[in-house]
Amino acid sequence: MDAAQIQTIVEAAVAAALHFLRQIWQRAESFGWVSILLVADANGTVRNITNQHGCLTKSNVRNHAVTYLRQQGRKHQASVCLRKLIMGSITSRMADRLITRRIDYTVNAAPAAAQPDAAPPAPIMKEDGTCMLFQLIRMVSVETMTTIAIITKKLNNLEHIMETAKSNVELFNTMVEDLITQLQARSAQVPPMIANLFDGYANCTDSAFVKYMETKRDSYEDGTLLLDNHGSIMIIALEKYKIMVDRKIWLRKSEEQMEIMTLKAEVTKLRGKPNSKPTSSKKPPSKGKKGKDDDKFAWKLVSPKEGDPQQKTVNGKKYIYCPYHQTTKWVLEVNNKGVVHRTGCEKMKEALTSNKATEGTDDKTSEAAALTNAIEDAGTNTLLPIIEDEEL
Structure with missing residues (x-):
């Protein structure tokens, strides 16, 4: 199994953590680690720790780790590789913070007593990769209702997301998808997104794109355009964006906008031009007459x-x-x-x-x-x- 460093720096940004977790899952699929990332919750429902960590508790993950740390098998080896992968992929600052919480990912791997009335065996403490990953996730994204409220508020104000993306529709879609993923990881309800997405696209600075999306919105509202989910309208918007970029007409100014810009430039030029003659607050004396304040x-x-x-x-x-x-x-x-x-x-x-x-x-x-x-x-x-x- 390959534990080479993943080129991802995990800091306090949730978006970076999501990318890191996706890479962890891809590495697990490639090298057979998937089983240690599937953890049963309190009801016995199996959860993927990389995208459903909000449904799990520290106790759920520790109980899961005990089942394979007591045996010297492939799962035990996978736990070691995951632990090394995490420590090799985070910044030194994050690693220092994680080490101070070593107790949260250290598990007693001693086998159970052979007889119910027998003395328990001496503890065998081992650091577990899955528990370490869960602790890292908790450090990066705090599991509180406040976090869910903040994410939901952002999804209900996609106009601001479009401003942040600087009218880059592809980046806008990625930011929205990351926010939705964060909610889903916490088993929180995603707000109705189609109307919110139309509002976000309407805040784009490309007037031609805005008009195009307005026609799609009209068609959707009168029932002639059927959208199964928010992903459908995101695909439509992304395809239009890529076509306009390929044709080199993205953010091209209209004739009216160009005329306004030209007029503004002329006004700015005139304001900055020094006067050819000095101005005076007093009316100059008439020719051939003495000054009026004589x-x-x-x-x-x-x-x-x-x-x-x-x-x-x-x-x-x-x-x-x-x-x-x-x-x-x-x-x-x-x-x-x-x-x-x-x-x-x-x-x-x-x-x-x-x-x-x-x-x-x-x-x-x-x-x-x-x-x-x-x-x-x-x-x-x-x-x-x-x-x-x-x-x-």
Whole structure:
């Protein structure tokens, strides 16, 4: 019998453990170890320890090991080979953890007493390969209801599995099959999978594949497509995936997707391109005119004090005070277009219209407006805003 090392590293990942157990079973079939891997449970039902370990207890496995360790036969030799195979196929870290639990896979192989009233023979302690395998399985996959609940939750959320597989349908199917195998190994009920699988395939990023699977789902739901089990739809999806990969059309973008990607690239390029001209938060002065914040016009920002005249002449031009302007307080009495300000002031018309719309309902608003004007007047001592030059 060949006990060469299996090239499998068993760590805490259940998927890796399942692959390891499949290899153990294949080796057992090749070299005649199958009998030591078939263990009777408490009801006498024979279970395959590599895929039905959740149905067995440590006592079941130990009782099974005693039956062949007491004899120097092929089963005894198979147990030794299995033990060496396990220790040669796991990591040193896992081996150290397993050795600390040696008592769990060490069995008393002393023969039974010849007579019922005779003294029991001295114990003969032997390490058993089947018990070691069972202990390794328990270390890797904890047998609890919590584990079953977690696996079931994953099978009910195959959209996430598709994301994890990055739309690789073959990998997706393998991950789903491994989860189902884990449930079956624990004799747990597998949830209805056909609808869940359709949901998972719908989350693939290949739009053509998604449309294809949607037609299959419609056919299944209206009864024209008969599926015996979840494996049937997995085969259909896998065949379509392989065909698209062979034709090199898998994940190929549609014309609409390509157009969107092109537009996004153009937008990104424009956003990253530096401006050819510096931007300014202030409006540049008009050609041939002095800046609007020039000291020459600073006096126009200052409201007259109480009792001061509401009219003045500057540089031969007549100005009047207009309380409706938030920035420029002094404006031409008659502008260059011949419009008399007292009758043609747009700011005054806007204010009067606004007052009529809210008359009788917003006394507090009037107070707030007055306070705002006072703040703006005070602000003229520190910052000169853009002047509304009505001389232009």
